Every structure is written in C-alpha cells, then in structure tokens.
Amino acid sequence: SQQGEEDPQALSIQEGENATMNCSYKTSINNLQWYRQNSGRGLVHLILIRSNEREKHSGRLRVTLDTSKKSSSLLITASRAADTASYFCATFYNNQGGKLIFGQGTELSVKP
Amino acid sequence: DAGVIQSPRHEVTEMGQEVTLRCKPISGHNSLFWYRQTMMRGLELLIYFNNNVPIDDSGMPEDRFSAKMPNASFSTLKIQPSEPRDSAVYFCASSLDRVGDGYTFGSGTRLTVV
Numbered sequence: 001s002q003q004g005e006e007d008p009q010a011l012s013i014q015e016g017e018n019a020t021m022n023c024s025y026k027t028s029i030n031n032l033q034w035y036r037q038n039s040g041r042g043l044v045h046l047i048l049i050r051s052n053e054r055e056k057h058s059g060r061l062r063v064t065l066d067t068s069k070k071s072s073s074l075l076i077t078a079s080r081a082a083d084t085a086s087y088f089c090a091t092f093y094n095n096q097g098g099k100l101i102f103g104q105g106t107e108l109s110v111k112p
Numbered sequence: 113d114a115g116v117i118q119s120p121r122h123e124v125t126e127m128g129q130e131v132t133l134r135c136k137p138i139s140g141h142n143s144l145f146w147y148r149q150t151m152m153r154g155l156e157l158l159i160y161f162n163n164n165v166p167i168d169d170s171g172m173p174e175d176r177f178s179a180k181m182p183n184a185s186f187s188t189l190k191i192q193p194s195e196p197r198d199s200a201v202y203f204c205a206s207s208l209d210r211v212g213d214g215y216t217f218g219s220g221t222r223l224t225v226v
Contacts, residue, residue, distance in 0.1 A: 033214060042116075042203055043155075045214035088155065099168065100145070100215060102155040 006089060006103040014111050019076040021106040023089030024069075030094045032065055032072050037086045037105070046074075046087075081112045118204050118218035125225055130192040133221045136185055137206030145215065146179055146189050147203040155203075161187065162209075194225045 007022045023032070031050045035043040049056045049065045049072065056063045062075040076083055088105045117136040125131050137144045145160040159169040161181045169179070176195070181187040191198055201222050205215040 035217075042217035042219045043205075043215075045216065048214055099157060099160070101157065102147075104154045 006087075006106045008106060009104070010107045010109070012109040012111065013079055015079060015081055017079055017110075019079050019083070019108055019110070021074045021087050021089075021108070023072045023074070023103055025072075025089075025091045025103075026070065027093065029067075029091045031092045032063075033090045033092065033100065034061075034063060034072075034074050035088045035090060035102075037088065039085070043088065076108075079108075079110045081110050084108060084110045116204055116206050116216050116218035118202075118221050120221060121219065122222045123224070125194055125223070127195055127225055128193045129225075130190065131194045131198075131223060131225075133189040133202050133204075133223070135187045135189070135204030135218060137187070137204070138216055139185065141206035141208050141216070142184070143207045143209060144181060144187050145205040145207075146187070147205065148200045149203060149220070150200045158189070191223075194223075196225045199223055199225050 005024050011019055013019055029051055031048055033048045034046045036046055037043045047058045047061055047063050049063050051067055054065055060077045065072045086105045086107050088102050090100045090102045092100050116138055119134045143162050146158040147155050148158055149155045156171055158171045159179045160167055164181045177191055179189045201220045203217050203220045205217045207213055207215045
C-alpha cells in the first residue's frame with residue numbers, strides 16, 4: 001500500500017523559478033528519500049534525510065523533514081527545463097524488515 | 113559500473129504465456145528489490161531479497177508471480193500464466209544494505225500482455 005502522499009500531483013513553472021513539492025506520510029520512519037524519474041526511465045536517487053535531521057542540501061535541492069507533522073518538502077531552486085520529470089518521495093521503515101515505500105509522485109514541468 | 117541491468121526492455125506476450133524478467137544488480141550490493149509501476153497503483157514493492165534470501169514477498173499479487181535469486185548477481189521475476197492486468201513497468205533495484213540507503217534502479221521492463 002502507498003504510504004506517502006504528494007502534493008501537488010502536477011506542477012508547471014517557468015525556467016528560473018523555484019519548485020516546491022510536498023510529501024506527507026502516516027507512520028514513524030527511519031528516513032525519507034526523494035527520487036526523480038524521467039519519462040520512460042528508471043528512478044534516480046536524489047537525496048536522503050534521516051529521521052533525526054531537519055534539513056539537507058544537495059546542489060540546487062533542499063529537503064526538509066518535520067517528523068511531528070509527518071511531512072517533507074523538496075525545493076528545487078532556479079529550475080531548468082532539464083528538471084522536467086516526476087518526483088517521488090519514499091519512506092523507509094526498518095521495523096517492517098526494511099521497506100522503501102513510494103508516494104504517487106509529483107509531475108513537474110519546467111517551461112523554457 | 114553499468115548500473116542495474118534489466119532485460120528485456122520491452123516484452124509483449126499473449127495472455128496465458130509465461131513471462132520471465134531478469135535483473136543483474138550492482139556488484140557488491142546485497143539487497144535486491146522488485147517493483148511494479150502502473151498509472152493506477154503507482155510504484156508497488158513486490159518482493160525483496162537480502163543476501164539472496166527472500167525477506168518479504170507480501171507485495172506479490174498472487175501465486176502466478178514468483179521470484180528467485182540463485183546468486184548475488186542475478187534475479188528473475190516470473191509470471192505464469194500472464195494476464196492483461198499484469199501489464200506494467202517492472203523495475204529492479206539494488207542497494208548496499210537494507211537499512212535504507214538510496215536504491216539504484218534499473219531502466220525497467222515494460223510488459224504488455226494482450
């Protein structure tokens with residue numbers, strides 16, 4: 001069953017703008033990860049944030065985690081047309097034997 | 113490193129036929145996962161292995177699905193008999209361990225059952 005719910009389902013912005021995607025989940029987690037999927041391709045791991053971390057950066061990506069609200073956000077700054085893809089959050093539960101469960105994803109379109 | 117290698121990339125088969133999907137994980141990774149992606153259900157975890165041993169197959173939809181990992185460098189997902197509702201993209205992923213570090217995904221196998 002799906003764990004994460006992502007918001008919005010689709011996002012369309014202009015090149016240079018920032019893109020923010022949100023993810024909510026239901027139960028305690030060990031970590032939360034974000035992946036990107038280009039059309040017709042596999043998923044690519046972007047960034048991982050552990051349950052004891054609140055914010056993490058990687059290049060133009062910024063991820064926040066609020067375990068009290070069971071939510072995370074992914075911010076892509078100064079977006080480029082090449083950022084056009086689907087973005088998925090995935091939550092990891094070690095107490096269930098180590099499962100990574102994906103949300104439904106946000107489809108991001110960056111217009112040049 | 114060639115990454116996670118899946119074959120075939122595309123498979124079209126008739127209902128009732130047996131389908132075998134193959135996966136070669138990254139060398140040194142000891143966890144392997146099979147996911148299925150559809151528009152309706154998104155990404156579903158079917159089964160995963162740790163050190164070649166199946167750990168959790170609760171996501172396998174029914175007895176028509178089976179998965180094996182005979183050694184650290186090869187896994188198969190078999191559907192017998194196949195049905196049109198099995199049409200989906202099947203992904204294999206591997207990771208160094210199962211404590212939740214990032215997974216490396218293959219390019220997937222797009223299965224169409226007619």
